[in-house]
Amino acid sequence: MDGTVNAAAVRVGVLGAKGKVGQAICAAVEAAADLELVAEVDRGDSLEDFVTSRAEVVVDFTHPDVVMGNLEFLIDHGIHAVVGTTGFDEARLDRVRDLLAGKPEVGVLIAPNFAIGAVLSMRFAQAAARFFESVEVIELHHPNKADAPSGTAYRTAELIAEARAAAGVGPSPDATSTELEGARGANVDGVRVHSVRLAGLVAHQEVLLGTQGETLTIRHDSIDRSSFAPGVLLGVREIGSRPGLTLGIDPLLDL
Amino acid sequence: MDGTVNAAAVRVGVLGAKGKVGQAICAAVEAAADLELVAEVDRGDSLEDFVTSRAEVVVDFTHPDVVMGNLEFLIDHGIHAVVGTTGFDEARLDRVRDLLAGKPEVGVLIAPNFAIGAVLSMRFAQAAARFFESVEVIELHHPNKADAPSGTAYRTAELIAEARAAAGVGPSPDATSTELEGARGANVDGVRVHSVRLAGLVAHQEVLLGTQGETLTIRHDSIDRSSFAPGVLLGVREIGSRPGLTLGIDPLLDL
C-alpha cells in the first residue's frame, strides 16, 4: 500500500481475481497493512502462480465446476484456503476432509456467508431467544426479491425456535382473535416472520425480543455487496492457525 | 401552580374529573401556566359549578349516556367544550350542530383520538404517500391486543391508498413469487400492513416509504395512556377561537 515491506504480512493469493467479487477482495487485501497480495489468478492463468509467489493463503470465489480442483492443488501444496464458492454438499465436504487428512497442517475455511454482521446478528438472536417471552423477526428487502421470507430470516427463526425449545420456553404470547389474513406474518416453527419489500432498501433484518417492560432489538443492515470483504479478511488472518476444515465464519468469531 | 394569578389564563372545568382520564387532565391543566383549573365535576356534582366558577372551556371525558345532556347545558351557558367521550354517530353530531346554531359564538371539539403524534404521523404518511414508489405499514403492540392490524394502522393504510389513487400512483412494486403464507402481511387496499405482537411493547407504528436510493420512515411510539393530555390542552387553548363544531384535532394542527 505505502511502498514499505511488512516482513510479517500474510502472503495472499486470489482465485477468480477478475470477477466482481474477486476484484473487491484484491482491493481489500491491498488496503490491509498486515496482508500482502502476491498473486491474482483467473481463468486461463496457472495455479502454479501461487507456488512461485509463495502464497500462504488463497481466497477462492470461483465456480462449483472448478473449486474442487483448486482445493486439491492448494492443499497438496500446503496452501491454506478461504472459500466463498457455493455448491458444497456433504460428499464434497467429505472429499475436502480426505484431502486434508494427508496434510494435517493445512486449514480450509468454507463459508456460505462472509457478512460478519449477518452472522453475529443470527448468533445473538439465538443466544438471547430463551430469555424473552416474545420474539419476532422482520426482514426488509428491495422489491425485486423473489422469496419471502428471505433465507436468512427463515434460518434465524429456526435457530430461535430451537433455542427456545431446548430451554423449555413456551410460545410467544398472542391474544389475536380477529386477524386480517396475513397481518401476523408467516409462522416459522412458531416464530412470526414479516417480510417488507420496499424500493430504496437493500437487505435488512430485525430480530425483536421482548419481556415485561423491556425489549431488545438486533438489527443488521447490508447496503452493498462488498459487505463480505471484512469477513474474508478475517478468514485470511485466522485460517493459518486453524488446521483442518472450518465451516462458516462463526468459529472465528469466538462467541 | 406557583401561587401567582395569571389574569390571562383560560378558566377550565373538567367533567368526569375523578375518572382515570379526568384526573390526568386535571393534573395537566394545573401544570399549565396559561390555564386555570376552576371546577372539577363528577357524578353527583352539579353542572352549575361551571357557571359559578365562570369556566370558559369544559373538558368532557364521561360516558355516552350523559354526554349529550352535558353538551346541551354547556352550549346553553355559552361555555366551550372539548369532548373525548365516545359514541358520536351522525344523529348525535347533527343534534350538536343544532344546539350550536343557537349559540354561534360557542365552539365544540369532538375527537376520537387526542394523541397528537398519532394524528400527525397519519397525516404525514398521507401527504408523502404519492411521492414514493413503495409504502408499507408496520404496527407493533403488546401481546394482549385482540385485533390485527390495529384500527389506526388499517385507517392509515386506507388514507395512503386513497392518496396514491388520487395521484394516479400505481401499486408498490413486488416481485415476490414464492411466499410462505402471511410473510408479506395483510393487504389493505393494496398497502401491505404487518402486525407485530411483543411483550414489552405498548403501541407503536411505522410507515415506511421508499423510492430509488432513499426511504422515509414515520414512526409513532405511545408508551402510556397519558399521551392524550397534550392534545386535550391544545384543544382547550384553541377551541375558544373556533366557533361551531370541530371534528378531530387535525384542523387544530394547521397542516
Added chain:
Amino acid sequence: MDGTVNAAAVRVGVLGAKGKVGQAICAAVEAAADLELVAEVDRGDSLEDFVTSRAEVVVDFTHPDVVMGNLEFLIDHGIHAVVGTTGFDEARLDRVRDLLAGKPEVGVLIAPNFAIGAVLSMRFAQAAARFFESVEVIELHHPNKADAPSGTAYRTAELIAEARAAAGVGPSPDATSTELEGARGANVDGVRVHSVRLAGLVAHQEVLLGTQGETLTIRHDSIDRSSFAPGVLLGVREIGSRPGLTLGIDPLLDL
C-alpha cells in the same frame, strides 16, 4: 421504452448528459412511461439540439460557469428548465427573474436538493415542532464527511427552532447537571444536534419529537446518489404548469 409512441409524453432534453448525474437522469427519463428523452447535450454539443428535437423541458446539471448562458437560451426559446446546478446567489436569481419577465409562460425550477424524502422530512419536522415539548436531531453519515453536523441537519434544526419560537414554545426540558463534554450534542438555536460517523453508513437523519407518553420520529435514509432522480422527474412533470421562477421542490409537494 417499449417502442410505442406516447402522444401525450412530455419531451425532455438533458444538459450535462454525459456526467454521472446526467446519465442517471437520462436513464430515469427513459424509464418513465409519461416522459420522452429527445435530446442529450453535453460539452461540445449545440444547444440548438433542444430546438430541433422540440424539447419541452430541459434538465440542467452542469456547472456554474455555463448555467446562466444555458438558461438564457432555454427561456429565450420558450423551453422550461429544471436546474440542479449550484451557485445561484441573489444576483443570479434576479437575472433569471428578468429573463422570465419577457417570457411569462416559461417555468424555471432551481433547487439545491432534489431528494424528496429529505425535503419532506425537513418540512414534517418543521410542521410538528411546536406540538412537542422536546425535539432533538441525530444525523448519521459515512466517516469521510468533513463537517459535523451536516448542512441538512443544521438547517433542519434552524427551521425547528424558528417554528417553536413563532408558536411561543419554550426550550426542550433538560435536567442535565453533570455532563461529559459533548455528550448532549451541539446546540443549534436551542435544538440539540448529534452527529454519528460510522463505516457502512451513507447519509441518514432522524428528528425525534417527544411529549408526555409519546414520541414521533421522522427518519430519512439515503443510500445512493440516485436519490435525486424521482425529485427531478417530479420537477419535469410539474414545471410546465408553473410559469415563472420556482425555488426548491417544496412548492411542488403541496404540503
Added chain:
Amino acid sequence: MDGTVNAAAVRVGVLGAKGKVGQAICAAVEAAADLELVAEVDRGDSLEDFVTSRAEVVVDFTHPDVVMGNLEFLIDHGIHAVVGTTGFDEARLDRVRDLLAGKPEVGVLIAPNFAIGAVLSMRFAQAAARFFESVEVIELHHPNKADAPSGTAYRTAELIAEARAAAGVGPSPDATSTELEGARGANVDGVRVHSVRLAGLVAHQEVLLGTQGETLTIRHDSIDRSSFAPGVLLGVREIGSRPGLTLGIDPLLDL
C-alpha cells in the same frame, strides 16, 4: 395461581415485600407456574417467617443498612438469596464470602442490574466490537435525568474500548475537520457517546457498529421499572444450583 399445587415449585420468600419493587416481585413470583410465594416480609416482620414457611430462596430488595443482617440470617439458615439491594463494596462482598465459606451449599446472587436486555446488549456490543471498523453509542432518556451520558452507556463504551484494544483494533475512522462544539458527542476511551434527552422517553440505548457495506445495531428499550422482574426470576430459578457468591446476572446467561 390456579389453585393446584406444584410439588416441584421453588418456595420463594420476598424481603421488602411492601416496597414498590417488592410488590412487583411478589406479583411476578405468583404469576410463575414453577415458583411458589411462601413468605412476604417487610419492616417489623420477623425473618423467622422464612424458616417456618420453608423458603428455599429469598429475594432481597431492601436497604444497605439492613441487607448484611438479612444475608447473615439467610445463609446461616441454608436459604439461597437473590439480592438487588445496593451498596456492596469489596469489604461487604468479602464478608459475604466469609459467611458462605461456612455454608458451601448456599448460593447468593448480588446484582446491580437485573434487566436481562440491558445486560445482553452490553455483552453483545462487547463481543461484536472488534469485528467492526466503527462503533458509537447513542443513549436516550427522559429529560429529568441528571447525568449525561448514562452510567450504562459509559460502562458499555468502556467495555467496547477494552475489547477493541485487546484485539488490536485502531480508532474508528473520522474525517471530521469542522465541528460545531459537541456535535460528535462525548469521548469515552475513544468511543463516541451521544446523549438524547426527550419527553416521552424512558431509558433506551443503541450501539451502532459499522464496517464496509454493513452495520449492526443493538438496541435496548426499557419502558418501565418492572423490567427487573424477569431477571430476578431467572436468578431465583438458577441460584439453587450455583453455590457460593455470584456477581451480576451475566454468568446466568451462559453467553
